[in-house]
Amino acid sequence: MVLKVTKILAFQSLSGIYSAREFVWWYNGHPDYSSLKPDLKTSDSAVILGQGNVALDVARILLRPTTELASTDIATHALSALKESSIRKVYLIGRRGPVQAALTAKELREVLGIKNLHIRIKQTDLSVTPADEEEMKTSRARKRIYELLSKAAAAAKTSEADPDQRELHFVFFRQPDQFLESDERKGHVSGVNLQKTILESVGTGKQIAVGTGEFEDLNCSMVLKAIGYKSVPVNGLPFDHKKGVVPNVKGRVVSHTSGDISQTEPGLYVCGWLKRGPVGIIATNLYCAEETVGSISEDIEEGVWKSSKAGSKGLMQLLEKRKVKKVEFSGWEKIDAKEKQMGIERNKPREKLVTWEDLLAAAAN
Numbered sequence: 001m002v003l004k005v006t007k008i009l010a011f012q013s014l015s016g017i018y019s020a021r022e023f024v025w026w027y028n029g030h031p032d033y034s035s036l037k038p039d040l041k042t043s044d045s046a047v048i049l050g051q052g053n054v055a056l057d058v059a060r061i062l063l064r065p066t067t068e069l070a071s072t073d074i075a076t077h078a079l080s081a082l083k084e085s086s087i088r089k090v091y092l093i094g095r096r097g098p099v100q101a102a103l104t105a106k107e108l109r110e111v112l113g114i115k116n117l118h119i120r121i122k123q124t125d126l127s128v129t130p131a132d133e134e135e136m137k138t139s140r141a142r143k144r145i146y147e148l149l150s151k152a153a154a155a156a157k158t159s160e161a162d163p164d165q166r167e168l169h170f171v172f173f174r175q176p177d178q179f180l181e182s183d184e185r186k187g188h189v190s191g192v193n194l195q196k197t198i199l200e201s202v203g204t205g206k207q208i209a210v211g212t213g214e215f216e217d218l219n220c221s222m223v224l225k226a227i228g229y230k231s232v233p234v235n236g237l238p239f240d241h242k243k244g245v246v247p248n249v250k251g252r253v254v255s256h257t258s259g260d261i262s263q264t265e266p267g268l269y270v271c272g273w274l275k276r277g278p279v280g281i282i283a284t285n286l287y288c289a290e291e292t293v294g295s296i297s298e299d300i301e302e303g304v305w306k307s308s309k310a311g312s313k314g315l316m317q318l319l320e321k322r323k324v325k326k327v328e329f330s331g332w333e334k335i336d337a338k339e340k341q342m343g344i345e346r347n348k349p350r351e352k353l354v355t356w357e358d359l360l361a362a363a364a365n
């Protein structure tokens with residue numbers, strides 16, 4: 001079938017295009033996104049932009065059999081919609097090659113292990129250059145990812161085709177240029193125009209994607225953008241706009257004015273993505289938090305700063321003053337217990353409460 005389409009500029013909005021964050025919040029039952037209603041029924045194809053772990057997470061939700069999803073803590077509205085989904089082909093688009101894919105091995109293995117899933121990777125995309133070899137020599141993780149992808153591509157070649165099978169296409173060396181608007185369904189996405197890329201070394205062993213000026217269209221009825229995150233500045237705090245972090249030394253915020261990293265703001269600390277940038281699995285964040293807490297303890301012990309503030313009591317007073325509605329830990333525990341109880345009845349680890357009203361009512365009980 002030839003789809004009639006109109007190319008539109010990337011910044012214009014079309015229905016059917018979502019950020020991965022919106023989609024993740026939808027299937028996880030975030031109250032602000034539980035009514036998202038992503039379009040899962042217009043065609044058999046979805047495109048995911050990016051090849052990081054978030055891209056893998058959303059691909060997994062689209063491709064995993066719903067009989068298996070049913071025993072996870074996925075929100076019930078999402079499970080019902082996924083049961084009706086017509087999406088059978090998911091395209092993960094990477095602007096660089098399989099050696100540079102931003103995935104981690106454990107997460108990739110989980111997706112490759114999905115039942116009845118056909119992995120498609122073009123053989124030509126798996127050929128490596130001396131610069132790729134060099135990258136793999138300096139990173140075992142990159143080498144492992146490349147091996148896993150090569151193995152999956154080889155196994156797919158020998159497997160029997162099954163009409164029920166779903167497909168995961170790893171598309172390398174392509175960067176999105178424009179979203180395409182359906183002529184039949186005005187205002188709705190019907191595909192992505194992709195520019196082919198090649199890699200260029202930029203010293204320090206890094207290779208970046210450069211457009212070749214050749215383009216191709218990929219049809220789909222849903223696009224998920226999973227191209228990473230960037231922190232935004234916090235009023236009154238120094239901010240490194242290039243790295244998207246608050247400059248710090250082991251979590252101690254570097255002084256505003258001095259620019260000298262030995263000068264830190266007493267009593268001011270940072271952790272997580274605002275400290276290191278938007279990278280890392282859960283364990284990375286645990287170590288990161290430990291380091292910042294270590295800095296706080298050290299500073300208290302060594303008398304570098306003495307808090308003149310009122311601690312948690314002061315925070316509560318401030319929240320009262322600003323009339324901020326708050327749920328205390330005991331309220332969270334009640335929500336947790338209620339969700340778990342509802343989960344037992346449905347054979348799930350928990351049944352998520354997906355409206356603010358239900359969450360607040362559970363916390364107050």
Ligand code: NAP
Nearest residue numbers: 050051052053054055095102226227228278279280281282
């Ligand atoms: P990510 O790992 O930074 O991946 C972003 C992807 O988007 C990369 O493939 C990147 O390609 C691509 N990209 C960025 N800008 C682009 C552009 N302008 N055009 C086309 N492609 C572009 O980000 P993420 O997937 O959002 O994950 C964020 C962090 O959370 C990561 O460290 C991830 O490992 C972590 N995470 C962990 C888990 C887990 O532990 N299970 C789950 C989810 C996320 P380039 O490499 O070429 O820039």
